Amino acid sequence: MITFAFWDKGIIILFFSVLALIGFFASRQKTREKADYLLNGRKTGLFLFVATNVSTWYGGILGVGEFTYSYGVLNWFTQGFPYYIFALLFAFLFAEKIRKASLFTIPDKIESVYGRKAALTASVLVFILVQPAPYLLMVGELISMIFGINLFFSLIIGLAVLIPFLMKGGFKADLYTDMFQFFVMFAGFAILLFFSAGMFGGFTPLKASLPKEHLTLTGGAPLTYILVWFVIALWTFVDPGFHQRCYAAKNGSIAKKGILISVGLWFLFDFLTTSTGLYARAFLPALDRPVLAYPMLAESVLKEGFKGIFYAGMLATILSTLNSFLFLSGTTFSVDFASRIKKDNVKTKKFTYIGIIISGLIAVGLSLLLPSVVKLWYVIGSICIPGMILPVVSAYYPKWRAPKEYINAEMITAVLASTFWFFAKEAFFKESALYQIEPMLIGLILALTVHMTGAILKKQNRLSENSIT
Numbered sequence: 001m002i003t004f005a006f007w008d009k010g011i012i013i014l015f016f017s018v019l020a021l022i023g024f025f026a027s028r029q030k031t032r033e034k035a036d037y038l039l040n041g042r043k044t045g046l047f048l049f050v051a052t053n054v055s056t057w058y059g060g061i062l063g064v065g066e067f068t069y070s071y072g073v074l075n076w077f078t079q080g081f082p083y084y085i086f087a088l089l090f091a092f093l094f095a096e097k098i099r100k101a102s103l104f105t106i107p108d109k110i111e112s113v114y115g116r117k118a119a120l121t122a123s124v125l126v127f128i129l130v131q132p133a134p135y136l137l138m139v140g141e142l143i144s145m146i147f148g149i150n151l152f153f154s155l156i157i158g159l160a161v162l163i164p165f166l167m168k169g170g171f172k173a174d175l176y177t178d179m180f181q182f183f184v185m186f187a188g189f190a191i192l193l194f195f196s197a198g199m200f201g202g203f204t205p206l207k208a209s210l211p212k213e214h215l216t217l218t219g220g221a222p223l224t225y226i227l228v229w230f231v232i233a234l235w236t237f238v239d240p241g242f243h244q245r246c247y248a249a250k251n252g253s254i255a256k257k258g259i260l261i262s263v264g265l266w267f268l269f270d271f272l273t274t275s276t277g278l279y280a281r282a283f284l285p286a287l288d289r290p291v292l293a294y295p296m297l298a299e300s301v302l303k304e305g306f307k308g309i310f311y312a313g314m315l316a317t318i319l320s321t322l323n324s325f326l327f328l329s330g331t332t333f334s335v336d337f338a339s340r341i342k343k344d345n346v347k348t349k350k351f352t353y354i355g356i357i358i359s360g361l362i363a364v365g366l367s368l369l370l371p372s373v374v375k376l377w378y379v380i381g382s383i384c385i386p387g388m389i390l391p392v393v394s395a396y397y398p399k400w401r402a403p404k405e406y407i408n409a410e411m412i413t414a415v416l417a418s419t420f421w422f423f424a425k426e427a428f429f430k431e432s433a434l435y436q437i438e439p440m441l442i443g444l445i446l447a448l449t450v451h452m453t454g455a456i457l458k459k460q461n462r463l464s465e466n467s468i469t
Contacts, residue, residue, distance in 0.1 A: 002292075002299050004146050004307070011308030012146060015184065015315065016161050019177055023162075026176035027169025034348045037170035038104055038331055039248040044175065049249055049258035052178035052324070054265045055185060056241055057083075059135040059321025061273070061314055065293035068277025072214025074221055075277065080270040082233035084263050090236055091259035096252030097396045098243055106243050106392060107336040113395045114407040116340060121411045122391065123336035125384045126240050130332060132325035132359060133366035134380075138318045140367060145295070146311060155367055159360045162323045166330070167353050171248060174327050181316035188313010189272040192294070195301040196279040209282035228438050232381055238388040240328050327352075329359030383418045386443025387411035390451045402454030410450040418443030 031037040040048075058064070067075040103109055106126055111119030136158055143154035165173045200206065213220040236242065242259075249255040280293040287296055298310050333355025334348050391407050394400035402410070422439040429435045 002145060002295055004311075005304040007305045008308035008311065009146065011305065012312055012315070015312040019180060019319070020161055020165060022180050023165025023169060023173045023177045026173040027165055031170060031172070034104075036172075037349060037352070038335070039244070040170075040172045040175055042102070042248055043250050044245070044248045044254070045250060046254050046258055046261075048175050048179060049245055049254055050261050050265065051182040052175050052320070053242075053245055053258055053262040054269070055178045055182040055316070055320035056324040057262075057266060057321075058185070058269065058273075058317045059325075060138070061317040062138050062141075062291050062294070064273050065277050065280065066291040068274055069281045069287065069290040069293040071219040071221065072210065072278060072281065073217055073274065074219030074226075076270055076274045077217045077219075078226060078229035080266065080274075082230040083236055084266065086233050086236035087259055087263050087266075090242060091256050091263075094237070094396060095246050095255040095259055098246040099249050099252040099255045101247075103247060104335050105247075105331060106238065106240055106388075107332075107340075109243075109395045110391055110407075111340075113401065114391065114404050118391065118404065118407045118411065119336070120340055121408050122388065123332060123340070125388055125411065125415065126336065127329060127332045127359075128380060129238070129384050129388075130240050130325045130328040130359075131363065131366070131380060132322050132329065133363040135318050135322035135325060136360075136363040137367040139315065139322060142311065142315060142318070152364075152368065155364050158319075158322070159326075159364070162319065162326060163356060163360060166323060166327050167349075167356060170349075170352070171244075171327060174323055177323060178320045181320040184316035185313045185320070186269065186272070188310045188316065189269070189276060191306055191313070192276045192298055192302065192310050193272050193279075195306065196276060196297060199301045200279060200283050206278060206282050209285075210278060211281075214278065214281060224436060228441070231438075231440060231444070232385070234389055235381060235385050238385060238392050240332070241324055244328060244331070326356050326359060330355035333358065379422070382422060382439040383415055383443070386418050386440055386447050387414035389444065390447055394451070400455070401458075402451045403458050406450055406454030410447050410454070413450055414443040414447035417446045 031041075033041065035042055064075060064079065067079060098109075101109060101112075103112070105123075107119040107122040110122045136155055139158040140151050140155040143149070143157055144151050147154075149157075165177070200209075207215060218226060245258070246252075246255040249258065276297060277293055280287070280297040284293070284296055284300065287293060294314065295311075298307050302310055330352035334351035337355075338351040387410070390400070390402075391411060394402065418439040421437070421442040425435050425437070425439070
């Protein structure tokens with residue numbers, strides 16, 4: 001049973017209070033320009049870029065604990081390592097190009113290359129991708145557990161802390177609160193690792209108490225399972241947060257350096273989270289709910305006060321992602337929907353407010369209807385990512401482009417195919433080898449087929465025109 005002393009609750013309340021104060025402090029200056037409100041005036045320096053980039057990448061911290069408890073180092077090999085690879089590729093291939101474009105969102109770039117219709121389709125997919133329901137659910141569950149209130153009110157409290165300063169201060173408030181949460185999350189997990197090692201010993205007793213496969217990269221999982229997670233890591237290329245922060249950087253060099261530095265800090269934080277997850281598995285081997293690996297380890301090794309700091313660290317890890325996704329939702333609604341549909345006299349702030357509120361309400365509904373973080377991630381990623389990868393990559397690399405008329409069909413086909421396979425494999429193929437084929441792979445194959453068909457026909461038409469002339 002997990003209990004919280006008066007001082008632990010006090011530290012967590014203090015964390016929420018400081019977070020809100022920082023958010024409102026960052027909002028004290030009025031922002032008149034669209035770029036000021038949505039992108040901090042495109043003047044984000046290296047430190048703020050890194051702090052927000054690192055902190056917003058770990059919203060699913062309870063899932064990290066569950067994965068590590070169940071499969072060991074495989075968690076790092078599938079949830080960390082492939083993302084380093086694709087983040088490094090993003091830094092070298094896209095960061096400077098994105099900043100040079102000086103746009104606001106991914107659909108802006110899609111429209112500049114492939115037209116308004118494709119941009120509207122991309123807007124729908126981005127709005128789904130940045131749906132903050134998984135992170136709101138985790139925040140709600142932690143608040144419920146700490147203060148003993150029901151999930152619905154916990155969800156509302158989570159939103160009530162963030163929405164006012166996000167609406168008032170925009171991206172600048174998001175940046176400064178993420179900077180604070182960056183330090184809190186590292187402090188929380190450093191404390192948990194320090195006390196775990198102090199109580200149970202170093203690597204030697206840890207190794208002796210773990211199943212052998214927990215210290216292998218594959219964890220005994222089949223190669224196909226590992227490959228699927230590497231494919232899912234392609235999410236990095238179409239992550240709206242990555243694009244937003246590159247647009248907001250002072251220049252392309254800061255965007256590139258910021259991502260490269262972030263990879264090193266992700267590795268450090270992964271070390272903290274993986275190590276503590278392994279301690280939980282080694283010395284609490286009979287947990288009924290592995291998703292509570294971190295909370296149960298904290299209950300075993302942390303004293304009053306330190307436990308409050310650790311829970312503040314967990315909340316910071318999740319809230320930094322939640323507030324970023326809420327603001328991205330608002331940006332998508334105002335810039336990508338309202339400005340394209342209404343066109344004239346779109347008030348950016350007003351429609352961003354509306355988008356944040358709509359996204360928050362949807363998140364509350366999804367959290368209550370589908371209370372599983374893993375399912376929410378799986379569904380959102382599997383369905384939306386296949387339709388976005390090739391249009392985004394080719395928008396920045398002309399040699400990979402297909403004709404405009406193919407792109408909208410590509411996005412819609414990929415999403416429909418992923419959606420169909422998601423339901424079909426559950427209904428018809430549970431006892432078949434086909435069940436192992438992930439919806440995302442089906443969507444990617446169809447997207448690649450449509451895209452390459454268009455690119456080949458475009459090349460053939462160009463060759464035939466050249467031969468005629």
